Amino acid sequence: MSQVGHPTARALMRRLAVEQAECRVPSLTAAIVRDGRTAWFGGRGRVGDAPPTAATQYRIGSITKSMVAVVVMRLRDEGALDLTDPLEAHLPGTPFGQASIAQLLSHTAGLTAEPPTAWWERTPGIPGGDLLARLGPGELKHRPGRRFHYSNLGFALLGRLIARHRGTGWLQALRTEVLDPLGMHDTTARPRAPHATGYAVHPWADVVLAEPEHDADAMGPAGQLWSTPHDLARWAAFLGGDTGGVLCGDTLAEMREPAGVADGDTWTGGYGLGLQLARTGGRRLAGHTGSMPGFLATVWAEPGEGVGVLFMANTTAGLGGRLLTDLLDILDEHEPRLPDEWRPVPADPRLLALTGLWHWGPTPYALRLLPDGGLSLEPVNGGGRASRFVPQDDGTWLGLDGYYAGETLRVAADHLDVNTFIFTREPYDPAAPVPGGVTGWHA
Structure with missing residues (x-):
């Protein structure tokens, strides 16, 4: 399954082997995805009497949430609901x-x-109607919108929402709309052979204890699913942009935008719409972690670099936090990605005439024509407000990101109007309609 060279594969496998041995994991698998394809897979330890393979199932816990979120976003895109x-x-x-x-x-x-039940991850689940009947005002811990507060219960409710709109259970909707179209046929609600048994490893001795596994029923959307390294690699490719028609690229990009952060202004961990986000070592990652009694798993995608990475393990706790980023660092060191070749592309002469220097008051900005036909407006000195714009049918331009995300750019003969801010070819050009007027430069 490896698409990397032997020295790279050896270095990756050694890093995996160190993690499995030093963290005392019964079995551990990992994979790297590059440009939508599995570039490397490794497995250590034993499942039964054999090493784990790319077809071995592990429970993926809360990675389930990211898949459920895709169905909710499909409902939004169809017009069945609005996110507000x-x-x-x-x-x-x-x-x-x-x-x-x-x-x-x-x-x-x-x-x-957590829901108002017994420890839901270790006990048989209850039906949705029973769960709803147990909910009271005490389950609301913070004013909606005030802060990030992770909620398994919230995704149980989203599963009920999906069932109400689709007229079927959340799992059937997920299988029909997401898993089957992506070819993730080994991602299931209950384990199938060959699968790993979930274990807790004793903290002071080399012995293990088998963890229980049940159908979570109403809490299933929060962490029910089992999957394989092969299927989870396909999910990593999906998160990186290879959506297979399941979701439009703009919607996936919206899911990857930070909506809440866990650690303040200089955040390194946050959450989008159903996706966990991380910033580490210059990387911007989107994906999800997963934890259930006896199992740990994580999948990340780095869309800007065209890579994804994952691990799956049958242990309740104990793994270090750097395995996946270390694997990506090893790949970068041994087989760095080559930049795409630059090639000239045709340009609309009318757009070409817009490019070059513009000024917001005295501040110079550069307007560039992008290969996809969009525009980029950014300060010449590299600081300040930079945004990209895409054309609209009415002749205006829509801001994609930065300060002007969602705002309108209008092009006139002698100026640009970006949501009332006037950009001119010369600093405060007196011939342009600068609000407040221009008195002229003087010493």
Whole structure:
């Protein structure tokens, strides 16, 4: 399965072997995806009497949430709901129906982390109706929108929302709309052979204890699924942009935008719409971690570099936090990605005439024509407000990112109007309609 050279594969396998041995993991698998294809797979330890393979199932825990979120976003794209809709509009009767769909997806709805049941990860689940009947005002811990507070209960409610719209269970909707189209046929609600048994490893002795595994029922959307390294590699490719028609690229990019952060202004960990986000070592990663009794898993994609990485293990705790980024660093060191070849592309002469120097007051900006036909407006000195724009049918341009995301750019003969801000060819050009007028430069 390896698409990397032997020295690279050896270095990657050694890093995996060190993690499995030093962290005392019964079995551990990992894979790297590059440009939508599995570039390397490794497995250490034993599942039964054999090493784990790319077809061995592990429980993936909360990675389930990211897949459920895709179905919710499909409902949004179809017009069945709006992300600003209150939960009450689609699932009436809960005591916190004022929380929005977007807040549930981003864990900013203020709901309790765990449901009002016994420890749900280690006990048989209860039906959805019974779970809803147990909910009261006490399950709302924070004002909706106030802060990030991870909530397994929130995704159980999103599963109910999917069932109400699709007329079938959340799992069937997920299989029909996401898993089967992506070819993830070995991602299932219950284990199938060959699968790893979930273990807890004793902290002071080299012995293990088998963890229980049950159908989580109503809590299933929060962490029910099992998968394989092969299937999870396909999911990594999906997160990186190879959506296979399951979701449009713009919607996936929206899911990867930070909606809540876990550690303040200089955040390194955050959450988008159903996706965890991380910034580490110059990397911007999107994906999800997963934890259930006896199992740990994580999948990350780095869309800007066209890579993804994952691990799956059958241990309750104990892995270090750097395995996946170390694997990516090894790949970069041994087989760095070559930049795409530059090639000239045709340009509309009218757009070409717009390029060059513009000024917002006295500040020079560069307007560039992008290969895809969009425009980039950014300060010449590299600081300040930079945004990209895409053309609209009415002749205006829509901001994609930065300060002007969602705002409108209008092009006139002698100026640009970016949501009332006037850009001119010369600093404060007196011939342009600069609000407040221009008195002229003087010493």
